[in-house]
Amino acid sequence: xxxxxxxxxxxxxRGETTPSKLAAESIERIKALDGxxxxxxxxxxAEASSAAKAAxxxxxxxxxxxxxxGVPVGLKDIxxxxxxxxxxxxxxxxxxxxxxxxxxxxxLKAAGAVIIGKLNMxxxxxxxxxxxxxxxxxxxxxxxxxxxxxxxxxxxxxxAARFVPGTLGTDTGGSIRQPAALVGCAGLKPTxxxxxxxxxxxxASSLDQVGPFAQDSRGAALLLQAIAGHDENDQTSSxxxxxxxxxxxxxxxxxxxxxxxxxxxxxxxxxxxxxSVRAGIEKxxxxxxxxxxxxxxxSPHAIATYYIVATAEASSNLARYDGIRFGHRAxxxxxxxxxxxxxxxxxxxxxxxxxxxxxxxxxxxxxxxxYYIRAQKVRALIQRDFLxxxxxxxxVIGPTSPTTAFKxxxxxxxxxxxxxxxxxxxxxxxxxxxxxxxxxxxxxxGLPIGLxxxxxxxxxxxILRLGDAAELADxxxxxxxx
Amino acid sequence: xxxxxxxxxxxxxxxxxxxxxxxxxxxxxxxQNVLGYxxxxxxxxxxxxxxxxxxxxxxxxxxxxxxxxxPSLPREKVLAQAxxxxxxAFLVPRILE
Numbered sequence: 001x002x003x004x005x006x007x008x009x010x011x012x013x014r015g016e017t018t019p020s021k022l023a024a025e026s027i028e029r030i031k032a033l034d035g036x037x038x039x040x041x042x043x044x045x046a047e048a049s050s051a052a053k054a055a056x057x058x059x060x061x062x063x064x065x066x067x068x069x070g071v072p073v074g075l076k077d078i079x080x081x082x083x084x085x086x087x088x089x090x091x092x093x094x095x096x097x098x099x100x101x102x103x104x105x106x107x108l109k110a111a112g113a114v115i116i117g118k119l120n121m122x123x124x125x126x127x128x129x130x131x132x133x134x135x136x137x138x139x140x141x142x143x144x145x146x147x148x149x150x151x152x153x154x155x156x157x158x159x160a161a162r163f164v165p166g167t168l169g170t171d172t173g174g175s176i177r178q179p180a181a182l183v184g185c186a187g188l189k190p191t192x193x194x195x196x197x198x199x200x201x202x203x204a205s206s207l208d209q210v211g212p213f214a215q216d217s218r219g220a221a222l223l224l225q226a227i228a229g230h231d232e233n234d235q236t237s238s239x240x241x242x243x244x245x246x247x248x249x250x251x252x253x254x255x256x257x258x259x260x261x262x263x264x265x266x267x268x269x270x271x272x273x274x275x276s277v278r279a280g281i282e283k284x285x286x287x288x289x290x291x292x293x294x295x296x297x298x299s300p301h302a303i304a305t306y307y308i309v310a311t312a313e314a315s316s317n318l319a320r321y322d323g324i325r326f327g328h329r330a331x332x333x334x335x336x337x338x339x340x341x342x343x344x345x346x347x348x349x350x351x352x353x354x355x356x357x358x359x360x361x362x363x364x365x366x367x368x369x370x371y372y373i374r375a376q377k378v379r380a381l382i383q384r385d386f387l388x389x390x391x392x393x394x395x396v397i398g399p400t401s402p403t404t405a406f407k408x409x410x411x412x413x414x415x416x417x418x419x420x421x422x423x424x425x426x427x428x429x430x431x432x433x434x435x436x437x438x439x440x441x442x443x444x445x446g447l448p449i450g451l452x453x454x455x456x457x458x459x460x461x462x463i464l465r466l467g468d469a470a471e472l473a474d475x476x477x478x479x480x481x482x
Numbered sequence: 483x484x485x486x487x488x489x490x491x492x493x494x495x496x497x498x499x500x501x502x503x504x505x506x507x508x509x510x511x512x513x514q515n516v517l518g519y520x521x522x523x524x525x526x527x528x529x530x531x532x533x534x535x536x537x538x539x540x541x542x543x544x545x546x547x548x549x550x551x552x553p554s555l556p557r558e559k560v561l562a563q564a565x566x567x568x569x570x571a572f573l574v575p576r577i578l579e
Contacts, residue, residue: 099559193538206535232547238539304520315497322498324572329565336577337498345500353499357490357509358516360497371520376533378526383534415512416519432537457539 005165005219009067012059019055019070023048023114026072030116030163033481038138039148039158041077043117044084048072051114058112068226069112074158074167077118078125079210080199081105088201089123089133089151092321092328092347102199103234104168104210104227111226116164119154123349124318125175125203127151128421129411132351137408140183141478142447146405149179152213156183159213161481166214166223170200172207173306174400174425177437180213181400181450184439184475186467187213188220191458192432193238195224196231204313205236207306207429215475217438217467221245224460240458248465254288256466259393261296264424270403276441276449277399280470284397287469294389294396298381302427303419305382308362308375309430315359321347354415383431390456395463399424400437400450428454436463438471448475485514 003011011017027045034040055070064070075081078088080098082105087093101109108115122132130138130153140148141161148157152169156179159167169176171189180187188211195210202208212223228242260281265274285291323329323343330342348356362371389396401421411418428435433454440451451470455463476482490510494501501509557570566573 096563099555099563191539206537235546236536236538240539298526301523301526304523307516307520308523319498323565324574325560326563327565333575336575338500339575340498341495341500344498348499353501353505354509354512356497356499357493358513361489361493361513361517364493364496370524373533374523374526374528376535377528377531378523379537380531380534381526381528383537416515419516430537 003165004215005071005222008071008165009222012070013064015059019052019059019114022070023052023072023116026116026164033161034163036139036144036480037141037157037161038136039119039154039161039163040074040117041087041120041135041154042085044081044115047084048114048116051109055112055114065110065112066226067222068108071113071166072116072164073108073113074116074119074155074164075105076121076152076155076167076169078121078170078201079105079168081115081118084118086118086201087135088125089121089135090347090349090352091134092344094328096327098199100199103196103231105199107227113226119158119167121154122151123352124201124314125151125170125172126314126351126355128174128178128418129408130154131408131412132349134349139408140405141481142183143405143445145407146447147182147408149182149405151175152179155213156180156185156187159183159185159215160478162477166212166219168210168212168223168227170208170210171429172203172310173429174422176211176213177425177435177450177452178401178421180437182405182448184448185213185215186217186220186436186438186471187211188224188436188460188464189428189434190224190228190460191434193236194434194458194460195227196234196237198231198233202317204310205317206313207310216471217436217464218246218249220436221464238458243461245461245464248461249468251465252287253284253466253469255290256395256462257290257292257393258284258395258397259292259294259389260397261294261299263296263299264398268402268420268423269399272443273399273401273403273449276443277451280440280451281397284466284470292393294393296385296389296427298378298385299427301378302382302430303423305375305378305430306422306426307358307419308371309379311355311359312362312372313359315356315363318352318356351415379430382427386427386431386433386454394456395466396454398452400452401425404443404445404447404449424452433457434460434463436467438467439475440470440472485510485517
């Protein structure tokens with residue numbers, strides 16, 4: 001499977017292939033090769049087969065539901081799918097079978113997409129390497145000793161290994177963009193409120209957003225088209241109309257103004273990443289973009305702010321895992337308190353416990369103002385920096401991640417080093433802005449490098465158009481996955 | 483700010499997490515390290531700044547849906563996911579001695 005999502009959609013439209021053929025090829029490829037990668041936690045073969053047959057009939061009749069009708073896709077295991085186990089990478093949800101579909105799952109089905117399976121992730125989306133999954137890590141198809149990023153590492157690896165042409169993930173502090181960068185594909189975090197989170201296992205509700213992975217920006221745009229829009233089941237979802245995200249691709253990028261924040265090119269950025277990202281910026285300049293240096297003076301405070309806000313919200317969201325209504329329950333507790341404490345001790349992994357502890361601490365009596373309220377104030381300053389920048393530029397451009405894919409195990413015992421991976425991605429979450437990572441090059445080890453574009457609220461169309469112009473065309477499949 | 487094991491135990495109780503002695507020690511050191519990093523926020527001038535809790539579409543914040551009665555999930559499908567339930571309710575250990 002070497003074609004991109006939009007090429008596949010076109011081939012289906014021309015009748016050159018069928019949904020059943022594509023689904024069968026995808027499943028066959030996963031069975032042959034995913035032993036090396038561990039992108040998928042489980043396949044939904046029966047569901048995929050019947051969805052593909054229904055799509056066959058619609059395609060044959062020339063009446064597709066959308067451009068995605070019959071296209072195979074994968075879902076991060078954070079999306080509830082009726083009748084299919086959904087674990088969020090945690091032991092505490094092992095065996096949990098949701099009684100309903102997440103809104104994005106319902107929308108993908110309504111667009112005719114064929115869901116092939118559920119993808120690995122850091123437990124409750126907490127991590128940057130997929131090593132915090134209770135079900136074992138995912139490997140980067142470009143180098144199996146390295147991480148595919150996280151938390152949506154299964155979603156990125158599945159696209160890089162060409163198992164499926166598109167997947168969905170979630171991004172709370174970079175969990176779509178960083179893994180996309182580390183495997184050389186496109187990953188989009190939409191504006192906060194653009195996509196419904198109903199039926200998505202919650203991590204930090206003021207930051208979480210659902211978004212697509214695909215080999216390129218055009219594929220990401222097709223998936224966003226299917227999932228964007230208001231949902232009465234998610235009060236934060238915006239009622240703004242959903243534009244045609246593909247409309248801008250033919251228009252070019254001439255005259256668009258790009259801001260290069262000097263804070264994103266300082267200490268910690270690997271020279272090879274910098275060189276490649278700067279080459280990507282030059283490419284856009286060559287296509288007629290105006291480029292200027294800008295400052296986001298409060299962005300260096302983003303990681304510290306994030307680890308208060310996100311953990312505080314997580315400590316509250318994860319209170320629901322108490323062994324009463326669903327999921328794991330510890331045996332033998334003498335009373336309700338012991339049942340809660342033992343259930344959570346057995347069900348959560350180390351990183352989730354660490355974050356619950358940090359968030360509980362930040363919200364506890366005597367520390368609330370000093371940590372949580374102060375972090376929310378710094379968050380306001382970080383947002384203000386961006387809004388000021390957008391008065392003079394159309395998009396902010398820079399690296400997605402300070403380094404290329406690191407070795408599995410390398411940062412596992414040093415939580416702070418792991419957190420600092422997200423230094424360039426977290427600011428967009430705190431400010432609620434859309435961000436896109438696209439492949440812009442490779443380092444001397446042959447590992448992919450990602451370039452990030454951050455746009456104005458609800459201007460996904462602009463960053464997708466820029467991403468389409470900036471991204472490497474025809475990134476080859478990794479060795480061993482051709 | 484020093485985090486000792488007594489503080490870790492207090493926070494773990496608030497969070498309803500049973501921790502082993504080994505966990506307590508490890509978390510004390512790791513939380514100390516992360517909080518040390520977060521300490522930098524104390525140096526940011528935030529005078530006159532309002533805390534930001536919602537970075538979304540301001541209009542959506544007020545978009546309440548109509549308060550109408552609608553069907554909810556079937557009880558048996560929901561109870562089927564419970565670790566322990568009877569025909570109509572979740573079951574928990576005795577609460578009153």
